Amino acid sequence: MSIHTAIPAHLPARTALHERRRLTERLVGAVLFACAIVSLITTVGIILVLIVETAGFFQEVSLRDFFGDTQWTPLFAKKHFGIWALVAGTALTSAIAVFTAVPLGLLAAAYLSEFAEERVRRVLKPIMEILAGIPTVVYGYFALTFVTPLLQKVVPGLAGFNALSPGLVMGIMIFPTIASLSEDALYAVPTSLREAAYALGATRLATTFRVVIPSAFSGIVAAIILGVSRAVGETMIVTIAAGQQPRFTFDPRVPVETMTAYIVQVSLGDTPTGTLEFRTIFAVGMMLFVFTLALNMVAHRLRQHILKGSLW
Amino acid sequence: MEHALKTPRETSSPDPTRRPQTVVRPAEESGTPQVKMRTELLRAWFGPTEVLKGISLPILKNRVTAIIGPSGCGKSTLLRCLNRMHEVVPGARVEGKAYLDEQNIYEASVNPIRVRQRIGMVFQKANPFPTMSIRNNVLAGLRLQGVRPRSPDELVEKALRQAALWDEVKDILDRSGVSLSGGQQQRLCIARALVLEPEVLLMDEPCSALDPIATAKIEDLIYELRNSYTVVIVTHNMQQAARVADFTAFLYLGELIEYDKTDTIFRTPRDPRTEAYITGRFG
Numbered sequence: 001m002s003i004h005t006a007i008p009a010h011l012p013a014r015t016a017l018h019e020r021r022r023l024t025e026r027l028v029g030a031v032l033f034a035c036a037i038v039s040l041i042t043t044v045g046i047i048l049v050l051i052v053e054t055a056g057f058f059q060e061v062s063l064r065d066f067f068g069d070t071q072w073t074p075l076f077a078k079k080h081f082g083i084w085a086l087v088a089g090t091a092l093t094s095a096i097a098v099f100t101a102v103p104l105g106l107l108a109a110a111y112l113s114e115f116a117e118e119r120v121r122r123v124l125k126p127i128m129e130i131l132a133g134i135p136t137v138v139y140g141y142f143a144l145t146f147v148t149p150l151l152q153k154v155v156p157g158l159a160g161f162n163a164l165s166p167g168l169v170m171g172i173m174i175f176p177t178i179a180s181l182s183e184d185a186l187y188a189v190p191t192s193l194r195e196a197a198y199a200l201g202a203t204r205l206a207t208t209f210r211v212v213i214p215s216a217f218s219g220i221v222a223a224i225i226l227g228v229s230r231a232v233g234e235t236m237i238v239t240i241a242a243g244q245q246p247r248f249t250f251d252p253r254v255p256v257e258t259m260t261a262y263i264v265q266v267s268l269g270d271t272p273t274g275t276l277e278f279r280t281i282f283a284v285g286m287m288l289f290v291f292t293l294a295l296n297m298v299a300h301r302l303r304q305h306i307l308k309g310s311l312w
Numbered sequence: 313m314e315h316a317l318k319t320p321r322e323t324s325s326p327d328p329t330r331r332p333q334t335v336v337r338p339a340e341e342s343g344t345p346q347v348k349m350r351t352e353l354l355r356a357w358f359g360p361t362e363v364l365k366g367i368s369l370p371i372l373k374n375r376v377t378a379i380i381g382p383s384g385c386g387k388s389t390l391l392r393c394l395n396r397m398h399e400v401v402p403g404a405r406v407e408g409k410a411y412l413d414e415q416n417i418y419e420a421s422v423n424p425i426r427v428r429q430r431i432g433m434v435f436q437k438a439n440p441f442p443t444m445s446i447r448n449n450v451l452a453g454l455r456l457q458g459v460r461p462r463s464p465d466e467l468v469e470k471a472l473r474q475a476a477l478w479d480e481v482k483d484i485l486d487r488s489g490v491s492l493s494g495g496q497q498q499r500l501c502i503a504r505a506l507v508l509e510p511e512v513l514l515m516d517e518p519c520s521a522l523d524p525i526a527t528a529k530i531e532d533l534i535y536e537l538r539n540s541y542t543v544v545i546v547t548h549n550m551q552q553a554a555r556v557a558d559f560t561a562f563l564y565l566g567e568l569i570e571y572d573k574t575d576t577i578f579r580t581p582r583d584p585r586t587e588a589y590i591t592g593r594f595g
């Protein structure tokens with residue numbers, strides 16, 4: 001006695017059409033699988049190259065010189081490999097960008113989703129998203145030739161190249177991303193929750209900040225993390241406007257260099273490939289990779305916490 | 313003291329012993345009850361569709377008023393008009409008047425937030441806040457209004473006991489509100505509304521997801537609430553209306569067909585449509 005006996009006998013047997021469909025499905029499946037494999041191989045390849053070259057780098061430079069120093073001068077006669085100088089540059093510019101973009105982005109998202117009329121929302125949101133499509137080189141020169149001179153009028157001691165101006169401009173660059181993604185998250189919060197709050201006598205403001213935003217938190221965190229990784233990985237703006245002087249400092253007024261800007265500097269310079277100087281960029285690239293990976297892991301953990309409801 | 317007990321209606325109630333026998337009616341019950349709320353030619357629209365076509369209905373103080381009628385007749389809409397929740401829906405519109413203590417809540421000078429603080433609501437679909445623990449769900453109304461209660465734990469326990477949920481959740485108060493079952497969520501929402509001690513409590517099918525035991529407890533609660541509150545309940549359950557409600561309004565296609573003492577509505581309805589509905593011939 002098998003379960004097959006339960007199938008009525010009058011069902012059509014497998015026809016040619018069925019066969020063709022099955023074939024197409026398998027073909028589509030195979031193509032999609034191939035695509036997935038290509039991206040997997042690419043990723044694995046990049047990571048392998050990074051690891052191999054980084055390992056080569058660390059055969060010549062000790063981990064102590066790399067992590068135990070705050071000067072980065074691998075291109076000079078007296079070489080220092082203190083990565084913290086570049087990490088500080090990245091952290092400083094990214095932090096300025098994030099502190100600009102997150103409040104702005106959240107407020108814009110809250111306004112568009114909770115306060116603006118549907119008509120206004122439909123016009124404003126696409127306009128805002130255009131901002132995200134401006135090439136970063138434009139932002140770079142905007143920072144250097146417009147924002148910096150403007151800031152120099154109000155910030156005493158601001159150098160022509162500094163962390164503040166590209167940081168702020170990077171904030172403007174990632175703001176639409178954070179705003180748009182956060183707005184999606186807010187908009188997706190079920191109306192029934194807003195109604196529950198209103199019926200409890202809550203104002204629209206209280207509803208937005210204590211019910212809607214917390215409910216959309218995992219989406220908002222995802223938006224912020226994406227913004228942060230864009231800031232950390234952003235290259236053009238900081239290369240153009242931050243100056244290319246590795247410096248372990250948290251003073252936003254002086255020239256700094258980020259990890260990305262250093263990689264550009266070496267790649268575009270006349271450093272011969274295969275040399276130690278050249279290999280530094282893989283070590284720096286590895287750092288960048290670890291940074292972004294850590295960010296994603298933090299985001300992932302945060303989401304899990306929130307989904308379990310243990311944060312609130 | 314013969315008026316202290318509500319006469320059980322064996323005809324409509326499957327288990328008349330479930331009626332709370334000890335509840336003492338408020339003192340003014342013997343006299344003429346006051347009008348707590350009253351609508352006057354209340355009309356409501358969703359976009360171009362008129363779903364309430366001029367409802368004039370009194371809601372008496374310290375009494376339970378049931379709203380019955382077939383699905384889609386506008387019961388929820390009427391309830392939402394009573395605490396200015398209808399206008400929250402985009403494109404929805406209200407005309408006419410609704411009085412709360414002789415103040416028209418639709419007057420321009422009236423702040424809807426204040427209205428909702430005085431008139432609590434339990435929705436047809438349970439909607440606890442997923443980001444809040446059970447405890448914080450109960451306290452949500454106070455927090456959202458910016459009130460810091462002095463003894464929150466006592467408030468939480470009292471409300472959850474009233475909503476017949478305490479025993480089930482007393483050890484998991486820090487779990488998320490949405491980790492509960494549908495029926496538990498519904499009672500959580502009842503507790504959330506009770507904490508605020510509103511003057512009027514609007515309940516939209518509060519027992520739709522409850523088992524008979526929880527339903528009986530909520531019915532007992534509603535019956536007790538009438539000592540201090542005014543309750544309006546939407547229900548599809550005729551027995552429930554007969555058990556808990558002093559007055560019953562029958563709505564049909566957006567119109568108020570009949571309103572009377574519950575006894576009268578169920579024993580001697582005047583309108584043939586009411587009779588057809590309560591005897592189950594349509595709806």
Ligand SMILES: Nc1ncnc2c1ncn2[C@@H]1O[C@H](COP(=O)(O)OP(=O)(O)OP(=O)(O)O)[C@@H](O)[C@H]1O
Binds near residue numbers: 381385387
């Ligand atoms: N959000 C909405 N948009 C448009 N029309 C709506 C909306 N909500 C309800 N309606 C319509 O308004 C009418 C009344 O709806 P309402 O929810 O008040 O009915 P109800 O009596 O509560 O029904 P039920 O017993 O099924 O809950 C219905 O015809 C419904 O189609």
Ligand SMILES: [Mg+2]
Binds near residue numbers: 388389436
């Ligand atoms: Mg309804």
